[in-house]
Every structure is written in structure tokens, then in C-alpha cells.
Amino acid sequence: MNLYIDFGGTNFRYCLDDGDLLTLKSDETELIPFLESQINMHNSIKKIFISFAGQVKNGKILSAPNIKIQNFNLGQYFYDKYSVEVFLENDLNCAAVYEYSKYKDADVLALFYIGTGFGSAFVIDGKILRGKDNIAGEIGHIPFRKKDLQCGCGRDDCLELCVSGKALKGTFEHADEAAKKEFLEGLAFAFHTVLNLFNPDLFILGGGVVRNNPFILDFLKEEYNNSSFKAIRSELKISISDIDNASIEGLKILSRG
Ligand SMILES: [Zn+2]
Incomplete structure (x- = not known):
């Protein structure tokens, strides 16, 4: 068993x-x-x-x-x-494996999860992207803006300090305007970084903050339409995960x- x-x-x-x-x-x-x-x-x-x-x-x-x-x-x-x-x-990585099982023809699957924190994972040519120490994809800890807070990783400027449920201190709807603006700016920064580094053909979004704010999907579709090299990029499929226990x-x- x-x-x-x-x-x-x-x-x-x-x-x-x-x-x-x-x-x-x-x-x-x-x-x-x-x-x-x-x-x-x-x-x-x-x-x-x-x-x-x-x-x-x-x-x-x-x-x-x-x-x-x-x-x-x-x-x-x-x-x-x-x-x-x-x-x-x-x-x-587990969630990315589940998503990949539904779209096995994806060359590069990118996954963003925004819940308490902000994380990502990638499946490239059918394999989990691990890096040397199995910590590839820690997108929430890319330096973005200095904050008066300390991140769990020890820094004070991680993307996660702007883009996460913790950063919103509750729901997006009730967050103050500055926090909402910074959240979307940070998310756009992360999204364009991934588009340019990995050139994905499939982007899956998940986590509590995404589920409670489905407008995030449209926001990223719009960002995609304004992305660099848009004219030569293939169509990107962006969607929200269909289950919450991926x-x-x-x-x-x-x-x-
Ligand atoms: Zn951090």
C-alpha cells in the first residue's frame, strides 16, 4: 500500500x-x-x-x-x-507533472502557483527542470524590489514579497491600491522573464490567489499580446489548473x- x-x-x-x-x-x-x-x-x-x-x-x-x-x-x-x-x-514539480499528463505534446510547460507564496515549475521535453540542487524554478525569490520585510529565504527584495497572498495580506480585492499595483507589476515581470528565458507553449496558473482572482488569466493574456517578439512567437496556451490537488x-x- x-x-x-x-x-x-x-x-x-x-x-x-x-x-x-x-x-x-x-x-x-x-x-x-x-x-x-x-x-x-x-x-x-x-x-x-x-x-x-x-x-x-x-x-x-x-x-x-x-x-x-x-x-x-x-x-x-x-x-x-x-x-x-x-x-x-x-x-x-508534482503539480507540473500532473498538468503535463494532460498536454503531452507541450514542448515547454511553465507553471505559476500563487498562494501563500509564489512558485513556478517547468517541464521541458517531458522532464522536470531541476537544476543542480533541485531548486530550479524558485521564481518567488528573484530580486525585484526592496521591502521592509524579510523573506523566508533571508533576502528583503524577493518577488514573493510583492506577488503572493502574504503580500496582499488577505484578498486581492481588499488589498490597498499600492499593493495591488505592485502585485501586478511583479507578476508581469515574472511572466515576461519566463517567456524570454523558456519560450513556453503552455502556461498553467494555479494556487488560491489565482483561483479567487480569475482576472489574472486575462491580465497575463494581455501581457502576452504585448510581449517582445510577439510576431514570431507561436500561440501560447494559458489556462488555470482545473483541479486544486494537482x-x-x-x-x-x-x-x-
Ligand atoms: Zn525570498
Whole structure:
């Protein structure tokens, strides 16, 4: 039996094989005791797949703002103690794998998620773009504008400080005019950066802020119409993800190899 987990910034969701998805609060869930209790409850669990909202590499969580087990080798620990294999993947990489499964003819799939934070992921020629340290796509941490705030990564000028649910301090609708303007300027900057670096043919948007503000889709379509080299660019398909648990669906696809 497989246990699938989507460990997000706010919600911790899990399911066994194709069972119902159950939801806990991430800040109230300690990962290791949770996994141990599940293994003790269901001794047929042989593999655990985790989609994680942070940086992961080779079975380790490298960095995450609100989790205490940084640099702990989860894979090794659970294999040695329970003979259970643990597979970790970044949540947006998982979501990108799900989106790619619907559009397999896409050469370059770009994904933007705007929720509590701002992230991106890319599938190029069918492969997740990872970079050397599996941290390619951290678009929210590109320097943009200096703010009187510190980002989780340690800087004070990250795009995420302008483009995220955190930056809006609630909903877009109720944010002040300066915050709305900066949000859209930052988003346009990120979008044009990706258009020019990767020349995608498919752009998928997701996350709570996008779902609650579908005008963002039209905003980016308009930005695309005004993009550099527009005359020689092929048509770009831009759409909003059709599900809100793309990470766990992508994780299931990855678990099947
Ligand atoms: Zn940052």
C-alpha cells in the first residue's frame, strides 16, 4: 500500500492508495510522528510519497520556513527503521507533472502557483527542470524590489514579497491600491522573464490567489499580446489548473514511474 502526502504551507493532505483525501493543518502536524503512526496503523504501507512545499533533494528536506526537520534524511530513517521507502518531491514539480499528463505534446510547460507564496515549475521535453540542487524554478525569490520585510529565504527584495497572498495580506480585492499595483507589476515581470528565458507553449496558473482572482488569466493574456517578439512567437496556451490537488495527482503519476 502507498501513502501519499501533500505537505503544503497551510494544509497537510494525505490518502492511502486511491482512498479519500484527508486534511490536517500543516502547522499542527509533525511529519515524522505522523508517518510513524500511519505505518503502525497500516502495516501494509510499503512506500510513502510526499509532495512538499519547500526544497527537497535525495530524500532530505533542505529548507522550509516552518518545519523543524531540515537536512534530516527521511528516506534513510524510514528505510532503516521500518523498511518503508520514502520519496520526496517539490510540490510544484508534482503539480507540473500532473498538468503535463494532460498536454503531452507541450514542448515547454511553465507553471505559476500563487498562494501563500509564489512558485513556478517547468517541464521541458517531458522532464522536470531541476537544476543542480533541485531548486530550479524558485521564481518567488528573484530580486525585484526592496521591502521592509524579510523573506523566508533571508533576502528583503524577493518577488514573493510583492506577488503572493502574504503580500496582499488577505484578498486581492481588499488589498490597498499600492499593493495591488505592485502585485501586478511583479507578476508581469515574472511572466515576461519566463517567456524570454523558456519560450513556453503552455502556461498553467494555479494556487488560491489565482483561483479567487480569475482576472489574472486575462491580465497575463494581455501581457502576452504585448510581449517582445510577439510576431514570431507561436500561440501560447494559458489556462488555470482545473483541479486544486494537482500536487497529489502528480505525485501519484510519479509513483507509477
Ligand atoms: Zn525570498
